[in-house]
Structures are given as structure tokens and as C-alpha cells.
Amino acid sequence: xxxxxxxxxxxxxxxxxxxxxxxxxxxxxxxxxxxxxxxxxxxxxxxxxxxxxxxxxxxxxxxxxxxxxxxxxxxxxxxxxxxxxxxxxxxxxxxxxxxxxxxxxxxxxxxxxxxxxxxxxxxxxxxxxxxxxxxxxxxxxxxxxxxxxxxxxxxxxxxxxxxxxxxxxxxxxxxxxxxxxxxxxxxxxxxxxxxxxxxxxxxxxxxxxxxxxxxxxxxxxxxxxxxxxxxxxxxxxxxxxxxxxxxxxxxxxxxxxxxxxxxxxxxxxxxxxxxxxxxxxxxxxxxxxxxxxxxxxxxxxxxxxxxxxxxxxxxxxxxxxxxxxxxxxxxxxxxxxxxxxxxxxxxxxxxxxxxxxxxxxxxxxxxxxxxxxxxxxxxxxxxxxxxxxxxxxxxxxxxxxxxxxxxxxxxxxxxxxxxxxxxxxxxxxxxxxxxxxxxxxxxxxx
Amino acid sequence: xxxxxxxxxxxxxxxxxxxxxxxxxxxxxxxxxxxxxxxxxxxxxxxxxxxxxxxxxxxxxxxxxxxxxxxxxxxxxxxxxxxxxxxxxxxxxxxxxxxxxxxxxxxxxxxxxxxxxxxxxxxxxxxxxxxxxxxxxxxxxxxxxxxxxxxxxxxxxxxxxxxxxxxxxxxxxxxxxxxxxxxxxxxxxxxxxxxxxxxxxxxxxxxxxxxxxxxxxxxxxxxxxxxxxxxxxxxxxxxxxxxxxxxxxxxxxxxxxxxxxxxxxxxxxxxxxxxxxxxxxxxxxxxxxxxxxxxxxxxxxxxxxxxxxxxxxxxxxxxxxxxxxxxxxxxxxxxxxxxxxxxxxxxxxxxxxxxxxxxxxxxxxxxxxxxxxxxxxxxxxxxxxxxxxxxxxxxxxxxxxxxxxxxxxxxxxxxxxxxxxxxxxxxxxxxxxxxxxxxxxxxxxx
Ligand SMILES: Cc1cc2nc3c(=O)[nH]c(=O)nc-3n(C[C@H](O)[C@H](O)[C@H](O)COP(=O)(O)O)c2cc1C
Ligand SMILES: Cc1cc2nc3c(=O)[nH]c(=O)nc-3n(C[C@H](O)[C@H](O)[C@H](O)COP(=O)(O)O)c2cc1C
Numbered sequence: 001x002x003x004x005x006x007x008x009x010x011x012x013x014x015x016x017x018x019x020x021x022x023x024x025x026x027x028x029x030x031x032x033x034x035x036x037x038x039x040x041x042x043x044x045x046x047x048x049x050x051x052x053x054x055x056x057x058x059x060x061x062x063x064x065x066x067x068x069x070x071x072x073x074x075x076x077x078x079x080x081x082x083x084x085x086x087x088x089x090x091x092x093x094x095x096x097x098x099x100x101x102x103x104x105x106x107x108x109x110x111x112x113x114x115x116x117x118x119x120x121x122x123x124x125x126x127x128x129x130x131x132x133x134x135x136x137x138x139x140x141x142x143x144x145x146x147x148x149x150x151x152x153x154x155x156x157x158x159x160x161x162x163x164x165x166x167x168x169x170x171x172x173x174x175x176x177x178x179x180x181x182x183x184x185x186x187x188x189x190x191x192x193x194x195x196x197x198x199x200x201x202x203x204x205x206x207x208x209x210x211x212x213x214x215x216x217x218x219x220x221x222x223x224x225x226x227x228x229x230x231x232x233x234x235x236x237x238x239x240x241x242x243x244x245x246x247x248x249x250x251x252x253x254x255x256x257x258x259x260x261x262x263x264x265x266x267x268x269x270x271x272x273x274x275x276x277x278x279x280x281x282x283x284x285x286x287x288x289x290x291x292x293x294x295x296x297x298x299x300x301x302x303x304x305x306x307x308x309x310x311x312x313x314x315x316x317x318x319x320x321x322x323x324x325x326x327x328x329x330x331x332x333x334x335x336x337x338x339x340x341x342x343x344x345x346x347x348x349x350x351x352x353x354x355x356x357x358x359x360x361x362x363x364x365x366x367x368x369x370x371x372x373x374x375x376x377x378x379x380x381x382x383x384x385x386x387x388x389x390x391x392x393x394x395x396x397x398x399x400x401x402x403x404x405x406x407x408x409x410x411x412x413x414x415x416x417x418x419x420x421x422x423x424x425x426x427x428x429x430x431x432x433x434x435x436x437x438x439x440x441x442x443x444x445x446x
Numbered sequence: 447x448x449x450x451x452x453x454x455x456x457x458x459x460x461x462x463x464x465x466x467x468x469x470x471x472x473x474x475x476x477x478x479x480x481x482x483x484x485x486x487x488x489x490x491x492x493x494x495x496x497x498x499x500x501x502x503x504x505x506x507x508x509x510x511x512x513x514x515x516x517x518x519x520x521x522x523x524x525x526x527x528x529x530x531x532x533x534x535x536x537x538x539x540x541x542x543x544x545x546x547x548x549x550x551x552x553x554x555x556x557x558x559x560x561x562x563x564x565x566x567x568x569x570x571x572x573x574x575x576x577x578x579x580x581x582x583x584x585x586x587x588x589x590x591x592x593x594x595x596x597x598x599x600x601x602x603x604x605x606x607x608x609x610x611x612x613x614x615x616x617x618x619x620x621x622x623x624x625x626x627x628x629x630x631x632x633x634x635x636x637x638x639x640x641x642x643x644x645x646x647x648x649x650x651x652x653x654x655x656x657x658x659x660x661x662x663x664x665x666x667x668x669x670x671x672x673x674x675x676x677x678x679x680x681x682x683x684x685x686x687x688x689x690x691x692x693x694x695x696x697x698x699x700x701x702x703x704x705x706x707x708x709x710x711x712x713x714x715x716x717x718x719x720x721x722x723x724x725x726x727x728x729x730x731x732x733x734x735x736x737x738x739x740x741x742x743x744x745x746x747x748x749x750x751x752x753x754x755x756x757x758x759x760x761x762x763x764x765x766x767x768x769x770x771x772x773x774x775x776x777x778x779x780x781x782x783x784x785x786x787x788x789x790x791x792x793x794x795x796x797x798x799x800x801x802x803x804x805x806x807x808x809x810x811x812x813x814x815x816x817x818x819x820x821x822x823x824x825x826x827x828x829x830x831x832x833x834x835x836x837x838x839x840x841x842x843x844x845x846x847x848x849x850x851x852x853x854x855x856x857x858x859x860x861x862x863x864x865x866x867x868x869x870x871x872x873x874x875x876x877x878x879x880x881x882x883x884x885x886x887x888x889x890x891x892x
Contacts, residue, residue, distance in 0.1 A: 020494055106506070117482045178514055179514065321575075
């Protein structure tokens with residue numbers, strides 16, 4: 001029994017699930033993309049499982065090939081969460097908001113509004129947006145990292161300063177005296193940098209958690225600096241315990257370098273479980289979704305294995321010669337797992353059905369396989385928790401909540417209920433109101 | 447009995463009501479500003495009254511003096527309406543969105559998301575934003591009208607083109623074939639002008655009404671051109687039947703000049719009823735809210751009457767000498783009404799309690815006074831409907847719905863129930879999908 005508990009976030013996307021083809025899964029209404037009722041129902045299922053937060057990735061562009069794939073994000077992350085807030089009462093809600101293509105005042109206002117509307121359950125993942133399709137939607141091109149991240153630091157600092165523009169006791173609202181607020185405690189921020197500036201104040205008082213919690217996902221060295229300065233949660237894509245531990249250590253060191261306590265940053269590893277009573281059932285479940293997309297992935301599977309593979313072989317396993325020649329590619333961290341599965345004799349389609357080209361590790365089989373994976377990584381000190389991507393929301397969230405969560409709870413690895421009411425409570429995140437004085441001075445100035 | 451029916455919109459603000467001091471009214475929770483439950487309850491009350499639409503004014507700035515006054519807008523109009531959409535099923539929902547300080551792609555996405563989430567009930571009031579406090583929040587200053595309106599035309603056209611970037615039958619979602627959408631029918635818009643540009647497409651299919659309905663409010667000659675080209679509803683501030691008729695004619699002419707049918711534009715006159723069993727009760731209701739704000743309005747009341755007035759006279763009527771010297775100011779359209787009320791012998795505080803310095807005409811007294819005012823203006827051909835500002839939402843919406851609406855219905859002036867499901871249905875607005883071909887070519891080009 002472990003005394004520390006893991007934290008869980010859930011990736012939350014387009015109304016179907018984390019596979020681009022989840023929309024055609026059995027029992028899924030193929031029009032869920034526009035059905036907010038379904039999204040609210042899925043959020044309620046996650047809340048039943050005491051998941052600490054939902055997390056909505058976002059890019060302001062349509063970049064998928066719509067022929068077979070659904071867009072990979074919600075209609076709009078903030079409006080979706082405003083709706084989810086009406087149907088839930090405890091679960092945290094994190095949305096991605098681009099620091100490049102949304103003005104800091106607009107970011108500050110909408111995230112703070114969500115935080116207040118949800119009684120302190122909001123979080124913000126400030127993304128620097130590297131998709132050229134997004135840039136084109138704003139009549140721009142993608143700038144180099146120094147500029148994108150330079151702007152991101154300014155935007156984040158202005159947003160946090162605007163969040164703190166009402167002192168915590170500024171709002172009086174006493175009908176007897178007729179005093180609504182103390183104007184001396186609601187002040188402009190007057191901050192500006194090289195890219196953006198804003199005067200404020202924001203027209204919004206503090207929420208139950210003060211202001212939204214910041215997250216960070218991906219992003220290399222530049223992203224690490226950003227995470228170290230501002231993030232309470234860091235999400236990583238990682239395929240081994242050693243790499244996860246290295247990513248976690250790097251995030252903690254970045255926090256330390258920014259003058260923060262490393263424990264203020266929690267590291268979450270992505271996870272895309274394929275859960276079914278047997279391994280074969282779990283693989284079948286994924287193969288059903290892959291009818292149209294798996295054939296075109298065969299050549300890339302070949303690259304991962306150091307082989308030239310033809311889609312026509314999709315329903316055959318590797319031949320003895322192929323197996324003998326196969327070498328896991330050193331350029332793709334998922335290759336060792338693909339190699340391992342190939343050696344078990346599965347067909348190419350079945351290998352792909354193991355999720356070996358997915359963005360996050362895919363434990364395959366009954367719930368205990370996923371629970372064991374999580375326990376192993378967690379007890380190895382590689383993660384503070386997981387960011388779970390469910391393949392098909394319609395039944396997959398319930399399966400995770402009804403089968404994996406109880407195993408984790410029995411093993412003492414996951415809480416039995418929410419400890420508090422706000423996202424900060426759920427994460428054990430440090431209180432913060434306004435700019436963190438330890439990082440101010442970087443980026444923007446008066 | 448009239449055969450034409452009037453249309454009703456309701457101004458919807460900060461959770462209290464249309465008076466800056468409504469927050470301190472009896473029975474109002476003074477913290478409603480941050481309580482979205484209250485806002486949803488008020489929207490439900492308006493829906494019970496079959497009001498065609500809610501309309502949320504907005505400026506991205508905090509410009510009120512918070513000592514006594516609440517901010518005059520919602521925490522965020524789009525997030526508020528996403529929440530309201532969850533608690534209502536028929537009422538239309540119009541939000542103001544700045545064409546100056548929000549990028550067209552972001553406007554297009556959020557308004558279309560609201561439209562889809564609400565099953566075709568959204569509308570957009572594109573505002574050119576003239577408040578310097580708003581500009582400062584974006585590190586800018588307010589540009590002159592030609593630039594602000596030039597940008598507004600471009601933004602509106604790009605937004606509407608993005609709304610039309612999925613052909614109406616592009617979305618297939620057939621799980622049997624695995625075809626999600628026809629990519630040939632989801633196309634970039636590639637539009638650009640002098641100020642803004644965007645490639646698209648938007649990741650959102652059509653709503654039940656195709657796309658949001660456009661509104662316009664205020665704005666002089668420049669605003670009229672904008673209204674004539676794009677708006678299905680125009681809201682005016684006007685204090686006499688003749689002026690209302692002139693404003694309505696001007697909007698209709700502007701539509702005609704843009705190649706549209708004048709009947710496509712409905713004109714709404716603002717109205718701020720003060721309803722209570724007697725005139726005195728209605729005046730008392732307003733005076734209660736004005737304790738802190740009325741004294742400082744006395745000098746301006748004097749100007750309206752051509753007199754120098756001192757706040758110390760607030761609880762006295764005008765003297766015989768003052769009455770004899772009084773002349774309604776030709777510079778304020780509200781002055782004749784102030785003069786009329788002053789001549790009835792009310793004290794200065796009571797005169798102000800008649801709403802004579804409010805933004806819209808204030809019928810004072812039992813519900814029939816308001817109904818009579820509405821009937822008179824409507825039957826004079828001065829308006830297609832009204833934009834009703836309720837002084838205190840907590841009880842005022844119910845009063846309007848339970849007392850004024852039935853009178854209008856008995857007189858055959860207002861519908862008994864919603865005719866359809868979408869905002870376009872409610873307004874009898876012309877179908878539109880994508881850019882209106884009659885106005886394309888102005889502003890942006892490929
Ligand atoms: C789990 C995870 C989720 C992510 N979500 C987003 C997202 O929603 N939007 C986005 O623009 N980038 C997202 N990213 C980050 C990008 O994948 C990429 O790492 C980031 O854009 C950094 O690239 P850059 O340094 O060139 O900006 C995510 C990364 C990870 C690992
Ligand atoms: C009923 C009504 C509602 C209005 N609502 C808004 C609003 O929400 N936001 C805004 O910026 N302007 C709003 N306006 C418009 C401004 O009052 C003003 O007319 C407009 O900014 C035009 O000024 P401009 O031509 O200098 O831009 C409204 C006007 C009226 C009559």
C-alpha cells in the first residue's frame with residue numbers, strides 16, 4: 001500500500017473519443033460532435049470516477065482529413081466547459097487557450113469567467129500553437145520559438161496580473177450602505193512587454209480558488225522554462241518509466257530554477273488504455289475503429305521496425321525473415337513496444353490494434369493491465385499521475401471508472417472522493433492570486 | 447386587434463437588472479453578479495414569457511464607478527449564454543462581440559459553437575467598441591470611425607464566410623462506410639482585406655438555423671450602413687414615436703440601399719418600464735435604488751430643464767419661479783418628458799424616479815401603462831418590436847411576463863407561443879448561410 005496517491009486527468013475532445021475514428025464505434029451517435037448533451041454526460045461519468053480534472057486540447061484550426069477522421073477538439077473549449085460546469089459540481093476543467101492567437105485580455109476574461117461560474121474549478125493550458133493552419137486563420141505565419149515563447153511569457157503574466165486586479169476583499173456588495181466595491185482595491189495592472197500589453201482591471205472578482213490553475217503540455221526546452229515558472233501540472237507524452245522520470249525531474253528542476261518548490265509541479269504521463277475482458281477483445285475493439293486508417297499506417301509501422309512493409313500484408317503477421325531482420329527504430333520511442341508485439345505473432349492490423357502508433361502508451365487487456373501499468377509507473381517515482389485518453393467515451397469512460405478506478409482505490413493508489421471543492425484543492429496546488437511574485441519581472445513591466 | 451405581431455427582445459446584463467444600482471434592490475442577492483444559477487433562472491423567466499431573444503450588451507472594459515454601481519455586463523457574454531443554453535430550449539440568445547478587439551476567427555468559432563450548442567438560437571451584435579478603456583486593455587487607442595467601421599465590415603464578412611465554410615450537406619458521419627465528411631464540401635474561405643484576413647475552414651458544421659443572426663445597435667451613419675448590409679434586427683435608443691419611425695425608416699432604407707428587402711430588418715425601440723400597482727409605487731421602487739446616485743444627477747436634471755439645480759433641493763419640487771423659467775433642453779430628447787413630470791409637482795428625487803435620465807423611455811405605473819405605450823408605438827408603425835430593459839431581474843422579469851405579456855396577447859399584439867425552434871424562426875428572419883451574395887465584394891476579397 002502506498003501512502004501517496006496518484007492524480008488523474010482525462011483528455012476530453014470531440015464528443016467521441018481519443019481515436020480519430022472513435023466517431024464510428026458501435027453504440028456511438030455519429031453526430032455527437034455537435035451534441036453538448038453527450039459531452040456533459042461524459043463529464044458526469046468522469047466525475048463519478050473522482051477524476052481530478054478534464055483537459056481539453058485545442059488548436060484554432062481544422063487540420064484533420066475529414067474523410068475518415070473527426071476533428072480532434074471540441075466545438076470550442078471554453079463554451080464546452082461553460083456547459084459542462086452546469087452539469088457537474090466537483091470535477092476540475094482545464095482548457096487549452098492559444099497565447100499566440102488570442103489577446104491576453106480576452107483569455108483572462110473568459111478563463112476567469114469560467115472559474116467563477118464553476119466555483120473555482122477552472123484551469124488554463126497556455127499553448128504556443130505551432131500549427132501553420134492555425135496561423136493562416138489569423139492571417140499570419142508561425143513565428144520561431146523565441147518569439148512565440150517570448151509572447152507566451154508576456155501573455156501569461158498579463159493574464160495572471162489581470163486575474164489579480166481585484167484584491168481578494170475588494171467586493172463588498174452591502175445593500176445597506178449601497179457600497180458595491182472598494183474602488184481603491186480594484187486597480188489597473190498597466191503591464192506591457194515587447195508583444196502585448198493591457199491596462200485592466202478585469203471586471204471579475206476572485207473565484208473560490210482565487211484564479212485558474214495553469215498547466216503545460218509538451219514543448220521542449222522552451223516549454224520547460226514556461227512550465228517551471230507557471231504550471232501546477234505538466235502533461236508529457238512518454239513511453240518508458242525512465243523517460244517519464246526524466247521528464248518529471250526536468251519539470252521539477254525547471255520549477256526550482258524559477259524559484260518555486262519542485263513539489264508545486266505535478267507531472268502527468270499520457271495513457272491510452274485499451275480495456276476489454278481479454279487482450280484479443282481489446283485489440284478487436286481498436287481494429288474495428290481502424291478499418292479506414294490502419295492500411296495507410298502500415299508503411300510507418302515498417303519504419304518503426306526497420307522494415308519495408310506493404311499494406312497488402314495487413315492481415316498477415318511478419319514472416320520469419322522479416323522478424324529476423326526487424327530492428328526497433330532508435331528514432332521512435334514507441335518502437336520497442338511495436339517490436340515486442342510483433343514478436344508475439346500478431347498480424348500487422350492486430351499490431352496496430354495494440355495502439356503502438358498512438359500518442360501515449362496503450363496497456364491492452366482487462367482493467368488490471370491498465371491498473372498494473374499505472375501502479376508500476378507511479379511507484380517507480382516516474383509520475384505524479386496520469387492523463388488518460390479514453391478511446392470511445394460512450395462506454396470507455398464508464399469502463400475506466402467502474403473497473404480501473406476501483407482497483408486503484410483498493411490498492412490505496414487513488415482517492416475515494418474529492419478532498420475539496422476547487423481544482424486547486426484537488427491538485428493540492430499552491431494558492432496563487434495575481435502574478436506569482438517569484439516570477440514577476442520576467443517578460444512584462446509597468 | 448392588429449394582425450401584425452410585435453417582437454420582443456430583452457436586455458440581459460449583470461445578474462441584477464438594467465439600473466446600475468439594481469444590485470441593492472430588496473430581495474436581490476447582492477452577489478448575483480457571479481451567480482450563473484440566477485442568470486439561468488432569469489432567462490427561464492423570459493422564456494416563459496415567449497420573449498423572442500435575450501440580448502447581452504458588452505464592452506471589454508470595466509468603466510463604471512464600482513463604489514455604488516455594478517459592472518453593466520455579464521462576466522462574459524458567450525460563456526454566460528453557453529450556460530443559459532443548458533437551462534432553456536426556445537429563447538434566442540444574442541451576444542455583443544467586439545469587431546475591434548476580437549479576431550474574426552475567434553468570433554466566428556465561438557458564435558457558431560454557441561449556435562450549434564443551442565440548436566440554432568444564437569445571434570451576434572458586432573460592436574465597433576468606442577470606449578477608450580477597452581482599447582487600453584488591448585494596448586491600443588480607439589481609432590477613428592472610418593477605420594473602426596472598415597475593420598468591422600471585413601470582420602463581419604470573414605465571420606459569415608467562415609460560418610459557411612462547410613456546405614450544408616458536407617457532414618455525412620456514416621459509420622457503415624466510415625465517411626465522416628465530404629472534404630470537397632469543407633473549404634477554406636481565403637478572404638482578406640485591409641485590416642484582417644483568415645483562411646479557414648472553421649471546424650463547425652451548420653446549426654439548425656444555418657448560422658447566427660446578426661444584430662446592430664446605435665452607431666449613426668456608419669452604423670446604419672453596417673445594419674443595412676448585415677443586420678436582421680436593429681436596436682435603437684429613441685424617445686418619441688416620430689423619432690422611432692424615422693430610425694426605423696432609415697434602417698429599412700439602408701437595407702434597401704444594400705440590395706436587401708427592407709422587411710428583412712426589424713427595428714426594436716428600447717424600453718425601460720417601471721411597473722407597480724400605482725404610479726407612486728413605481729416611482730418609490732426606482733427611488734429606493736437611487737439613494738446614492740440620484741443626488742449627483744440633479745445638476746444634469748437642471749440642464750435638461752434649463753435651470754441650475756442644487757442637490758440640496760432633491761426632496762422638494764420645483765418652485766413656482768423655477769417652473770415658470772423651465773424650458774426643456776433642445777439637446778436632450780428626454781427633456782420634454784422631464785418637463786412634463788416636473789409640471790406634475792413631483793420632487794426632484796421623484797422626477798428622477800420616473801426614469802427621465804434613463805437610456806430608454808420609462809412608462810411608469812401599472813402594467814397597462816407599459817402595454818399602452820407599446821401598443822401606441824407599434825400601431826403607429828414606429829417599431830417592429832421592443833428591446834425591454836428590466837430594472838430588477840429578480841422580480842421584474844416575472845412582473846413583465848405575468849402582467850404585460852398577457853395584456854399584449856389579449857390585444858392580439860404578441861404571439862402566444864414560439865412559432866418555431868430557432869432564432870431565425872422567432873424573428874421571421876431570412877435564411878442565410880455563409881456570406882450574403884448581395885453584399886459580398888465589399889470589404890474583403892480573395
Ligand atoms: C499531452 C499533450 C497535449 C498537448 N496539447 C496541445 C494543445 O492542445 N494545443 C497545442 O497547440 N499544443 C499541444 N501540445 C503541445 C504540442 O504537441 C507541442 O509540444 C507544442 O506545440 C510545442 O511545440 P513548440 O515548442 O514548437 O511550440 C500538447 C502536447 C502534449 C504532450
Ligand atoms: C440599445 C443599444 C445597445 C448598445 N449596446 C452596445 C454594446 O453592447 N457595446 C458597444 O460597444 N456599443 C453598444 N451600443 C452602441 C454604442 O452606444 C454606440 O452607439 C456605438 O458604439 C456607436 O458609436 P461609434 O459609431 O463611435 O462606434 C449600443 C447602442 C444602443 C442604442
